[in-house]
Amino acid sequence: MYQLLIVDDQPDLVEDLATMLPWESIGIGAVFQAGSGTEALDVMKETPIDIVISDIRMPGLSGLDLIETIRATWSHVKCILLSGYNDFEYAQRALKSQASDYLLKPVEDEELLQAVRSAIAALESRWLEVSSHQGAIATLKDNLPIVRSHLLAALLKGRRYYGAEWEKKLGMLHLALPAESPMSMMLLRMEDYFASQNETDSSLFQYAICNIAEEIFADGFKLWNMMDDYGYCVFLILPSDGCSRLEMTVIEQKMSHLQHYVKLYLKGTISLAASKQVRFPDDIAVIYEQLLGSFRQRIGGERDFFYTLAEENGSSEASSLSQLYQPPLLHHLLEAGQWEATETKLEAIFAELEQKWGDSHEHILETYYSVVSSLSYSIHKNKLWMADIMGAEFNQLLGGPHFHTIRQLKEWTAEVVGSYRGNVAGRAQDSRSGIIKKVQEYASSRLDTASLQSIAENVYLNPSYLSKVYKLETGEGISDYLSRLKMEKAAHMLRSSQEKIYEIAAMVGYQKTSYFIKVFKERYGVTPQEFRDS
Template sequence: MYQLLIVDDQPDLVEDLATMLPWESIGIGSVFQAGSGAEALGIMKETPIDIVISDIRMPGISGLDLIEAIRAQWSHVRCILLSGYNDFEYAQRALKSQASDYLLKPVEDEELLNAVQSAIASLQKRWMEVSSHQSAVATLKDNLPIVRSHLLGALLKGQRYAEADWQKKLDMLGLGIRPISSMCMMLLRMEDYFVGHKESDSSLFQYAITNIAEEIFTDDFKLWHMKDDYGYCVFLILPKVEGTDLNLPAIEQKMTHLQHYVKLYLKGTVSLAASREAKFPRDIASTYENLLGSFRQRIGGERDFFYTLGEDQESLEASSLSQLYQPPLLHHLLEAGQWNAAEEKLGAIFAELGLKWGDSHEHILETYYSIVSSLSYSIHKNKLWMADIMGADFNQLLNGPHFHTIRQLESWTTEVVGAYRLNVSGRAQDSRSGVIQKVQEYASSHLDSASLSTIAEHVYLNPSYLSKVYKLETGEGISDYLSRLKMEKAAHMLRSSQEKIYEIAAMVGYQKTSYFIKVFKENYGVTPQEFRDS
């Protein structure tokens, strides 16, 4: 559903247009109101608006100035201008400002609805063009190296995709790779001469090195590369012909050539480490972790070094739990309140722990400290105390872990995360209830001037967010609530006071008495005077 903003310095006209036309029937979900150009721009900074209807002649920022300001900041917004002046200069400037329509007052309801429908059609066409296949393909081609690099980076961190999704991504990126291909991974570290240069020069060196690698490898292999978070250049080496095995001796020979040509032409040294043959994409994350560890342990601070990881060395080494550290991370899920996803994440962590390291007390400790770190970060970020959340379990935290089995750790984690979730959910409910109370108190005491924008300003919330929260908690929109409150107060005053009808209309926020009478009759079936007489 689209969002509409109506701007006019006559509040009764704005109210009339906002509430009396069947906006929902043409696809408008929310209608916002502003009494000036400045207020309109304020609303647009806080709320995504799709279409603006504005009067031309307003004090301060005119309607023409307003749509020019909108064009400068929100070029996708469609603007419709209303004017009581059949002036060619106004129309000419409106056309230059790319107004969607220019209507003369008094405008008929059907004419205005048609203009908004036309603006919606224009928006739909524009966004379809933006999101079209041709546009997406052109953008993808321009950014292909970056997109490929991001995908490889996600794989190194353990991101997984369904096989069908894999094939789509690989085809889209033009990599010519199929799942379950043989692969070898190579890490390259730039050294000596390359170190200490400014970032732009370092990027140029990296570009030159990858070009040399492409030149050396691509007659016999496919290469896919990126620079990782540790500064290594990561290369996936895949067979040129799909379905064939890798020639590892040939890869080692080309690696020595790469070292030689980098030293010869770029005057710097690089160290290289290569994995044994593995399967793409299944083994990417584990192969990367093993290579990183081996690079640190076996190459370390040596320069111009070459190393190939053997299968026997790989199998004897311990490794960390991949599920603990691959995205989405547990502390991100807890911080965002994505409780179901956090439960799934914990399930995957404990499943891996049980499958690979069920007898390893060290890995139970690693899991425990990682979970405690995530919990403390999230709890403190929410301005809460762990002792308040955890109760008696906090003492266990102070005394250190006493878990001897995975089941004990999993049970403790489930209990603590459950208590945290319950506390946060309760606070959110209390917070929303407090907002509702403030809204209703303000509306009751400022009925003559209350609107969604003034109430939102009073409670320091975005109008769109406030509207959603209020409806979620009460089942009623703020505009409907204000209208009902005004009618109830007007009915009470008609029964119990001697105030004149135009005075009652002004006291409940209607500057135009005729409009008040119309709305009152729609609600009660009789005019205010007939109601009072009865």
């Protein structure tokens, strides 16, 4: 549904247009109101507006000035101008400002609705073009190396794709790589002369080195590369002819040639570490971690060096728990309040712990400290205290873990995460209840001037968000609530006071008595005078 903003210095006219026309029937989900061009710009800074209907002649910022400002800042917004003057200069300037329509007052309801329909059709046409499949494919082709790099980065961090989704993703990136394809991974470190360059020159050298690598490996292999977070160039080396095995001797020869030609033509040194043959894509994250460790331990500070990872790592060697560090990370899920995804993540973590490291107290500690770190990050990010969330458990936390089994850690984690979830849910409910109370207190005390914008400013919230929260909690929109409150107060005053009808109209926020009478009759079926007489 689209969002509409009506701007006019006559509040009764704005109120009439906003409430009396069947906007929802033509696709308008929310109607906002402004009494001046300046107020309209304030609304647009806070709320995504799709269509603006504005009077031309207003004090201060005129309608024409307003749409020129809108065009400069929000080029996608459609603007419809209303004018009481059939002046060619106005129309000419409106056309220059690319107004969607130019209507003369008094405008018929159907004429205005049709103008908005036309604006919606133009918006839909534009956004369909922007988001079209063909346009997306063209953009993807233009940015193919970048998108491939992002996908490889996700795979290095343990992201997994399955079935048709994976095949479709590879097809879009023009990577014809069936599951279980043989591959080798190579890490490349730029050294000495390269490392002393500024960021721009370093990027150029990286590009040149990757081009040299592509040229050297072109005979029999395909390369897929990116720069990782540690400054290594990561290459996947894949067979170009669909072979089921890689000739590792050939790969090692090409690695040696790559070092030679980089030194010869670019005057700098590189070190390389490569894996033996593994499976694509299942082994990418595991072999990447092994290569990082190997680079640190085997090559270290050596220059112009290359190393090939052994087929087997010793079975007694320790390793970290991959599920703890694979995206989505636990602290991101907790911070975002994605509780079901958090439960799934914890199940995967404990499943790996039980299957691989059931007898390792060190890995139980690694999991415990990771969970505590994620919880403390999320709790503090939400401006809360761990002691308030955890209660008595916090004292145990200060004394360090007392877990000897995975089951004990699992139960403790479930209890603490459950307490945090309950606390966040309670605070959210209390916060919403407080907002509703503030809205109602403000509206009842300033009924003659209250509007969605003024209420939102009073409670320091975006009008669109406030409107959604209020309707979610009460089942009634703020505009409907204000209208009902005004009519109920008017009815009470008609029954219990001797105030004149035009005075009552002003007291509940209607400057034009005729409009007040019209709205009152629509609600109660009789005029205010007939209501008083009865």
